[in-house]
Amino acid sequence: MTPVQQLTKGFWKDNPIFVIGLGLCPALAVSSSLANAVGMGIAATFVLIGSNMMISLLRSIIPAKIRIPVFIVIIATFVTIIDKLIAAYSPALSASLGIFIPLIVVNCIILGRAEAFANKNTVFDSLLDAIGMGIGFTIALCCIAFFRELLGEGKLFGQAIPFFKQDPALVMIMAPGGFIVFGLLIAFKRLMASKGGK
């Protein structure tokens, strides 16, 4: 696999959310606005890059039997770093993401990539994989947030959109909207895959 393919596989073909189905809780819980989606995407990407590179560096030292606890400690360290950084530099984002920042630690994407990729590949490949998967996660979050913010508030990135802002369906930015938009989006992705043979 070339470096470019390594980087771009997560964007769409192996998208962690839509195709692999990992990390659903944050995907639905914080996708009520585009700003939150981008913030969550950046936080998760940072943790992915940090943990993937660190685990790849240490992969010959970590004993196979206790690798999962070791991975979790490494991941939790980076989660704590990003949690404190966001709290210090962007208190508003920290307040709206709430407990979902510490919950990145149980996001299956990160542990999944550590186990399936970083544990077996070189540091450079792991870095590309982490960036690709992180961007794929952010893209998926933004897709969901785009529909939810537009239909639920009539806004995009907080800016009112003419036609939609008249009667926004508030339910879309609440929990039910997340489930419904996500369900329809995976169905749409499958429809495209079956039509285009991708």
Next chain:
Amino acid sequence: MGAELIAIFIVAIFIENVVLSQILGLCPFIGVSSKIDSAVGMGMAVIFVMLLASVVTWSIQNFILMPLQLEYLQTISFILVIASLVQFVEMVVRKVAPALYQSLGVFLPLITTNCAVLGISLINIKRGYNLIEATVNAGGAGLGFFFALLIMAGIRERLDISDIPENMKGAPIAFVTAGLLATAFMGFSGLV
């Protein structure tokens, strides 16, 4: 005091349902909800671990981290404690109650990555609950998870025999169903 505890309990089960309102613990909710039997097993295991984890993490926060001003270790210590707690519970259950292990055993390891358990522990700390309130909240949240999983499994067993468009089969229809279920649960919002 008693009335407040009952209010916390009811709110945790219905109004702030872990899955359908707070969107925590989706992986087991979608993954284990295709059969009623396994949904019951998973639900019981979650109630048990959630109660235990809340008591333990509350004690760690208030007796170790706070006095030593180590609050920044919260995430790391909680996840490690929950992971080892689950392992420990698995070993104890296997030794003490083999029959229970038969029905709960396979679900226990999965709970480590269930974000509802860590989520409820963090919410308990964030809201400043005391130990009794935290336990009641965890019990209610676990029960709420159990109910949501059970309802979902009942619906999905019926979905298996219905005529669904090819691309909607499996996960997509499950999510849309969960959305409708969450809408129904929003009806509880004026209860307390």
